[in-house]
Amino acid sequence: DQQVKQNSPSLSVQEGRISILNCDYTNSMFDYFLWYKKYPAEGPTFLISISSIKDKNEDGRFTVFLNKSAKHLSLHIVPSQPGDSAVYFCAALLPMRFGAGTRLTVKP
Amino acid sequence: EAGVTQFPSHSVIEKGQTVTLRCDPISGHDNLYWYRRVMGKEIKFLLHFVKESKQDESGMPNNRFLAERTGGTYSTLKVQPAELEDSGVYFCASSQGPAGVVTDTQYFGPGTRLTVL
Numbered sequence: 001d002q003q004v005k006q007n008s009p010s011l012s013v014q015e016g017r018i019s020i021l022n023c024d025y026t027n028s029m030f031d032y033f034l035w036y037k038k039y040p041a042e043g044p045t046f047l048i049s050i051s052s053i054k055d056k057n058e059d060g061r062f063t064v065f066l067n068k069s070a071k072h073l074s075l076h077i078v079p080s081q082p083g084d085s086a087v088y089f090c091a092a093l094l095p096m097r098f099g100a101g102t103r104l105t106v107k108p
Numbered sequence: 109e110a111g112v113t114q115f116p117s118h119s120v121i122e123k124g125q126t127v128t129l130r131c132d133p134i135s136g137h138d139n140l141y142w143y144r145r146v147m148g149k150e151i152k153f154l155l156h157f158v159k160e161s162k163q164d165e166s167g168m169p170n171n172r173f174l175a176e177r178t179g180g181t182y183s184t185l186k187v188q189p190a191e192l193e194d195s196g197v198y199f200c201a202s203s204q205g206p207a208g209v210v211t212d213t214q215y216f217g218p219g220t221r222l223t224v225l
Contacts, residue, residue: 002150032211043112043199043216044151051211089151095164096141096214098151 003027006099019077023090030092038087080106112217120223126188133202146196190224
């Protein structure tokens with residue numbers, strides 16, 4: 001069963017605008033969440049994480065929001081840059097369970 | 109510092125054959141994980157080594173898959189005999205540990221693309 005879901009397979013935004021990637025989970029036992037970024041022919045690379053005791057974590061242009069009651073988290077990228085174009089995976093622990101990924105395209 | 113490496117990068121085999129994938133973790137990382145991504149779907153956990161011991165192999169699909177990590181360094185994942193549904197990208201990841209600490213960041217290798225014809 002898929003405990004972590006990313007319902008949008010793709011997202012396209014204009015450079016400079018905000019990108020919002022969404023993720024839902026079903027297992028209330030998850031207590032740590034991560035976002036990974038993946039370029040073609042490369043493995044996923046860690047981007048940002050959030051503990052279940054927080055509702056927001058910010059790192060530069062990237063902010064992750066967690067809504068535990070809704071079992072929902074989102075990744076905001078502001079401002080979006082063409083180099084952000086990649087597949088973004090949401091993941092939850094333990095053990096690591098990934099969503100199917102969302103392909104973000106940032107247009108110049 | 110070298111990252112996680114995987115070999116081969118791509119393998120094409122026929123149904124019924126055997127394939128062995130190799131993963132070299134980051135030096136000093138006790139934790140080693142195997143994952144698989146099939147047909148653009150989610151990345152699925154297969155198993156987790158702590159040093160040479162299997163900590164969690166709950167994600168292994170069936171007994172055609174055998175993972176080893178002799179000496180606690182590199183790991184191999186053997187598929188024997190391979191079936192069509194085994195096709196996908198196999199990722200390896202490593203982390204420093206300690207095991208079970210959620211903040212322990214996993215570093216992924218580039219993956220091995222396995223195609224079973």
